Amino acid sequence: MDSGLYIAASGMLAEMVRQEQISNQLANVNTPGFKSEGNVQEGFGELLLHNTVTGAQIGSLSLGAEIAETPLDLTPNPLHETGEPLDFGIEGEGFFGVNTAQGVRYTRNGQFTANAEGVLTDAQGNQVLGAGGGPVRLRADGTVKASDLGVFNVTGVKQAGENLYTGNAAGAGQGRVRSGFLEESGVDAARMMTQMISSFRSLEADQKSIQTIGETLGEAAGTVGSIT
Amino acid sequence: MVGALTTAAAGMEAQQSMMEALSNDIANVSTTGYKSQRVGFRSLLYQAPGRGAGAGAVTGAGAAAQIIGENFEQGSLEQTGRSLDVALTTPGFIRVTTPGGAVALTRDGNLQVGPDGRLRTADGDALDPPVQIPAGVDQEKLSIAPDGTVSAGKRKLGQIALVEVTNPNGLQPDGEGTWLPTAAGGPVRAARGARLQQGTLEASNVDLATVMTQMSEAQQGYEMAGKAITTQDEVLAVANGLIR
Numbered sequence: 001m002d003s004g005l006y007i008a009a010s011g012m013l014a015e016m017v018r019q020e021q022i023s024n025q026l027a028n029v030n031t032p033g034f035k036s037e038g039n040v041q042e043g044f045g046e047l048l049l050h051n052t053v054t055g056a057q058i059g060s061l062s063l064g065a066e067i068a069e070t071p072l073d074l075t076p077n078p079l080h081e082t083g084e085p086l087d088f089g090i091e092g093e094g095f096f097g098v099n100t101a102q103g104v105r106y107t108r109n110g111q112f113t114a115n116a117e118g119v120l121t122d123a124q125g126n127q128v129l130g131a132g133g134g135p136v137r138l139r140a141d142g143t144v145k146a147s148d149l150g151v152f153n154v155t156g157v158k159q160a161g162e163n164l165y166t167g168n169a170a171g172a173g174q175g176r177v178r179s180g181f182l183e184e185s186g187v188d189a190a191r192m193m194t195q196m197i198s199s200f201r202s203l204e205a206d207q208k209s210i211q212t213i214g215e216t217l218g219e220a221a222g223t224v225g226s227i228t
Numbered sequence: 229m230v231g232a233l234t235t236a237a238a239g240m241e242a243q244q245s246m247m248e249a250l251s252n253d254i255a256n257v258s259t260t261g262y263k264s265q266r267v268g269f270r271s272l273l274y275q276a277p278g279r280g281a282g283a284g285a286v287t288g289a290g291a292a293a294q295i296i297g298e299n300f301e302q303g304s305l306e307q308t309g310r311s312l313d314v315a316l317t318t319p320g321f322i323r324v325t326t327p328g329g330a331v332a333l334t335r336d337g338n339l340q341v342g343p344d345g346r347l348r349t350a351d352g353d354a355l356d357p358p359v360q361i362p363a364g365v366d367q368e369k370l371s372i373a374p375d376g377t378v379s380a381g382k383r384k385l386g387q388i389a390l391v392e393v394t395n396p397n398g399l400q401p402d403g404e405g406t407w408l409p410t411a412a413g414g415p416v417r418a419a420r421g422a423r424l425q426q427g428t429l430e431a432s433n434v435d436l437a438t439v440m441t442q443m444s445e446a447q448q449g450y451e452m453a454g455k456a457i458t459t460q461d462e463v464l465a466v467a468n469g470l471i472r
Contacts, residue, residue, distance in 0.1 A: 012467070015463075021277070023453075024288040027239025028271050030445055034269075039285070066280055066282050068284055116394055116413060118394040142319055158286075159286055
């Protein structure tokens with residue numbers, strides 16, 4: 001069959017994944033410490049075409065595309081003041097560490113609270129790691145010294161959901177913790193809206209290619225093949 | 229792919245929860261001792277998108293919002309000159325008993341003398357332990373010391389219990405300016421450093437300018453997630469349009 005059909009179909013599938021990712025970005029425009037995610041599209045690989053008679057090279061043919069990666073943009077975003085003593089933002093690079101049932105995870109969302117023992121936790125109840133890796137305790141007035149919170153340098157950062165990231169801690173981060181502040185979401189809403197529209201038009205173009213190839217095949221079967 | 233629809237819908241829902249919490253704050257902008265709500269946003273589960281994506285790609289399922297307690301920042305003090313108005317000038321709570329007999333905590337110090345002669349909050353919760361004002365004592369002449377001691381002249385009548393919990397964010401708000409103790413909040417204990425000021429009330433700590441800014445942010449987020457739903461619907465229509 002015509003490989004063009006499959007190439008165009010792979011393009012449509014890739015655009016549909018992109019749409020899903022853009023929806024997720026737009027859903028998180030107000031999630032503190034959210035890191036924006038790209039969507040890198042890659043070709044499947046290429047075939048070298050040869051003239052079957054002379055053997056001369058004609059050129060290459062791509063076999064379609066897919067969304068290959070979802071890279072994170074870890075650039076620190078601006079902090080905004082909330083006045084709430086248990087809101088924390090990191091000015092500069094680094095992550096907060098939290099102790100979850102699955103092991104240590106990292107986050108830039110510092111909307112913290114505490115448990116009945118007076119230990120600082122995230123909104124899901126996971127203990128926040130202190131500068132030395134131990135728990136962070138609230139002072140008598142219910143606040144926490146910002147410098148008690150650990151800031152970790154993390155490499156190989158990957159999304160784990162629920163505001164959390166996995167990765168390998170590599171020493172203390174450069175960033176400074178500020179109490180009463182939250183980091184804004186890294187999603188650039190205007191850019192996402194534009195991407196959503198352009199991706200939609202690409203999807204339509206892919207659909208048109210599929211329809212055109214379909215019509216061509218119809219012609220081939222109906223007209224060229226007819227005996228009369 | 230239908231996932232993109234639910235992802236965008238989750239975003240709308242999260243923004244809606246935010247708007248609900250903000251509306252509640254706005255409604256309580258002049259409620260004595262009210263504390264604004266803290267709304268926490270979080271991203272949801274991440275997984276591989278399936279067809280159309282390589283092994284390195286992931287996509288999230290949108291966002292969710294939840295109330296993670298209250299912002300216990302001190303509200304501003306309003307001078308009323310009324311002898312039975314007290315405001316806490318420090319963290320902590322006044323301990324009261326609800327009509328149902330449960331222990332509750334409040335920061336609303338707009339006290340009244342009930343028909344039985346006991347000091348009550350404006351909502352009718354009696355102080356715990358009770359403070360009895362004997363008949364014939366002039367309410368205007370009552371004095372309330374910073375530590376909560378209620379006296380008429382040199383005669384001590386009782387004590388307003390000032391208490392605290394380890395984690396105020398864990399308290400359960402009961403919607404009438406009072407909170408109920410919970411396991412997550414920790415045990416209720418005497419607050420040694422807490423101070424009252426007679427003749428004043430603590431205003432709501434809702435800052436209208438901040439709330440309005442947050443409201444417009446949430447509204448924009450809601451609209452964008454709504455736009456995403458429309459687009460995802462069109463995407464599905466294009467896919468369906470392949471077969472004519």
